[in-house]
Structures are given as structure tokens and as C-alpha cells.
Amino acid sequence: MSGEAASAKEIDTSxxxxxxxxxxxxxxxxxxxxxxxxxxxYKCLPIKSLTFQGQACSDQKATKERVSLLCAANMDGS
Structure with missing residues (x-):
């Protein structure tokens, strides 16, 4: 379930x-x-970088490569 949150009726929640x-x-x-x-x-470069005065800094296109992670934990922490 995803998307914008909507108000719920108090009866429904109980x-x-x-x-x-x-x-x-x-x-x-x-x-x-x-x-x-x-x-x-994991291949994303920083948006800003430091250079010495007078040196040029070239722009690079941001990569969209990524890994999807599923993080899970059980109720007793084991």
C-alpha cells in the first residue's frame, strides 16, 4: 500500500x-x-566538487543505476 495518506474514521481504526x-x-x-x-x-557521484582556483570542473550525467534493498526485522529481534 502506498500513496498519499488519507484521514481514517476513528471507528475503522479501532x-x-x-x-x-x-x-x-x-x-x-x-x-x-x-x-x-x-x-x-551505488554509482552516484556527488553533485558538487572542490577544485583549485583556475581549474575547470566538467559536469557528468548522473547515473540511475541502483540496487533495491529490502530491510526487515522480526518482533523479538532475533
Whole structure:
């Protein structure tokens, strides 16, 4: 689920909390995970650079090569 956040009705959130507690009761903490995806631009050069006075600095096109990473941890930290 992604996108802009929308306001939720208070009734809906309390129902979801009850439902979630019932679902999680069937699992041990080591089996409950939280995960998120991020991108690592590993060939990206800095936008600015330092040069000596009088030296030219040429512009380079930014690379879009990246690796997608999935970071996850379980509830008990094992």
C-alpha cells in the first residue's frame, strides 16, 4: 500500500486494532516481521566538487543505476 495518506474514521481504526490483535495472537514474536524497501544508488557521484582556483570542473550525467534493498526485522529481534 502506498500513496498519499488519507484521514481514517476513528471507528475503522479501532476495528482494525481489534482484528490485528486477533491475527497476531496466532503467531510467536519471532514470526512477525516488519519490512521496507529502499533504493541504493551505488554509482552516484556527488553533485558538487572542490577544485583549485583556475581549474575547470566538467559536469557528468548522473547515473540511475541502483540496487533495491529490502530491510526487515522480526518482533523479538532475533
Amino acid at each position: 476495528e482494525w486494532e481489534d482484528t490485528l490483535q486477533k491475527i497476531l495472537a496466532d503467531y510467536s514474536p519471532r514470526d512477525i516481521f516488519n519490512a521496507d524497501e529502499t533504493g541504493l544508488f
